[in-house]
Amino acid sequence: MGTFKIEGGHQLKGKIQPQGAKNEALQILCAVLLTPELVTINNIPDIVDVNKLISLLKKLGVKVEKLSKGTYTFKADKVNLEYLESDAFKVDGRGLRGSIMIVGPLLARFGKGYIPKPGGDKIGRRRLDTHFEGLIKLGANFRYSKEDQFYGVEADKLTGTYMLLEEASVTGTANIVMAAVLAQGQTTIYNAACEPYLQQLCKMLNRMGAKISGVGSNMLIIDGVDSLGGTDHTMLPDMIEIGSWIGLAAMTKSELTITNVSWNDLGLIPSVFRKLGITVEKRGDDIHIPAHTDGYEIQSFIDGSILTISDAPWPGFTPDLLSIILVVATQARGSVLIHQKMFESRLFFVDKLIDMGAKIILCDPHRATVIGHDFKSTLKATTMTSPDIRAGVSLLIAALSAKGTSTIMNIEQIDRGYENIDERLRAIGAHIERL
The missing domain is CATH 3.65.10.10 (Enolpyruvate transferase domain)
Structure with a gap:
């Protein structure tokens, strides 16, 4: 079983090209x-x-x-x-x-x-x-x-x-x-x-x-x-990987440019991240994420009620990115309800984030409420196991933002969906080692 060793708390910088979908x-x-x-x-x-x-x-x-x-x-x-x-x-x-x-x-x-x-x-x-x-x-x-x-x-x-x-x-x-x-x-x-x-x-x-x-x-x-x-x-660039890099930039307060993203095929992805307070800039066919040194604030609905982000068949928001949204929300200002309608076991990885210090209430197999830390309390490094592709990358993003050294086991799950992820992250400054 492969393992990633991650030293978190470092800002990243540079350009990253999404893989094919x-x-x-x-x-x-x-x-x-x-x-x-x-x-x-x-x-x-x-x-x-x-x-x-x-x-x-x-x-x-x-x-x-x-x-x-x-x-x-x-x-x-x-x-x-x-x-x-x-x-x-x-x-x-x-x-x-x-x-x-x-x-x-x-x-x-x-x-x-x-x-x-x-x-x-x-x-x-x-x-x-x-x-x-x-x-x-x-x-x-x-x-x-x-x-x-x-x-x-x-x-x-x-x-x-x-x-x-x-x-x-x-x-x-x-x-x-x-x-x-x-x-x-x-x-x-x-x-x-x-x-x-x-x-x-x-x-x-x-x-x-x-x-x-x-x-x-x-x-x-x-x-x-x-x-x-x-x-x-x-083939088009992978929209799930693009969303993963947006979340990574926000959580690590990093300035990143995601190149050749095929903007016209991203649907609601940029607007959903913007609802979390993340600046997503369109530069030609690239996405630029500035360093969020002052954090990011979750929007409310017009009537002031708590924001809900849920998945739906296209052109709704893709279920594959809800895990990323949930992790990013752990360090936002404000609260959000994540409603995973399509798969009833996909939110069970939140226990690992709770162990890292995240404020998450798992309401039932489909819903979780996240109360953001606003970076006033960083996530703690820990040892964890990747349960599936998207949860695995979400835990990897959490580890890169956490203080200390984390270990993620069963990284074969991450390798199923992300090409040479450790090499590509090291190229933009991440401290990650494959054991």
Whole structure:
């Protein structure tokens, strides 16, 4: 188990470039299975979850070539379908949650797709019903082995249809879209997810020859085509990492510039941080955070009631940043209610912040009230364990702001979503060591 040793209390300074988007990469990489032609993908982040998926594609028979840092070619002209029913696949497929999105492309192109129950963060129930209900509506036959938790869908052909999704699941929408592009006839998906990364997938598929309209809205209309061709695709910067660096700058009273952030794809992220009193300046396509030497003050609602920050499907505020918001609020002036609606176990890491001296009331599995210290009382260094990707980075930010030396164990969770985070933080002045 890897460990970070962090000496906190130091101001940082400089520029930091966000990596390619993890959540986009997991969708885009699965889409290469839809064509036998060459697909080139740029700005792929070098992180554990993405590298696991690339390894899985190789085992499926996809030819993968690394051209340069972050740029790969993929050619799925000889896919090994026998691997899908092997014991090795039942182990490999469980390694990350994003593997679920190979099912739609495989079903559409080869008539069958299988997956063991995927792993990922332990942040509460994350149902797969939306994925399989959508594929069933397209004409697939579903089977599930309870004994080894193995899912399968098969179909001689897929036929377009109308469907209203029970939840605006990003990965569920992606899976259904990738199946529908090769279905016969027209498919309408209402209550579809419309995150920028899902938009990126649709734009890529359209360049490959798909016919998807309504991109960016919650209603997608897809006219099926017979086949798709190759393309070249560049991924957006990771909005979750961008939000993490904003929070890091505020908590350490540091002046940081986050470069090439794709402002138009950040949604509510800048405005939510501004509600915490953080200055977020737009400089071209960069974000500049000045040093908050006098701290930052949480706004109230117009009627004077306590500010509530909650997550919601896009264009609402992303749930992946609520952990960062919560940590940043521990040193603000004022109080805020954090309402994590989508995952019932994601706030349980706050006990570690309470051990560090934060004033947090965990109301229930979904809500926590944070009373800020206004930097009058700094967080105390401690030893802790990272429970998931986003909580892990939140604890890392807390440790970098705390006085003394902290230890974070199980940093493999952080490595799943953040590329070479210790090296990049040292480059802007952080005192962090990987043990």
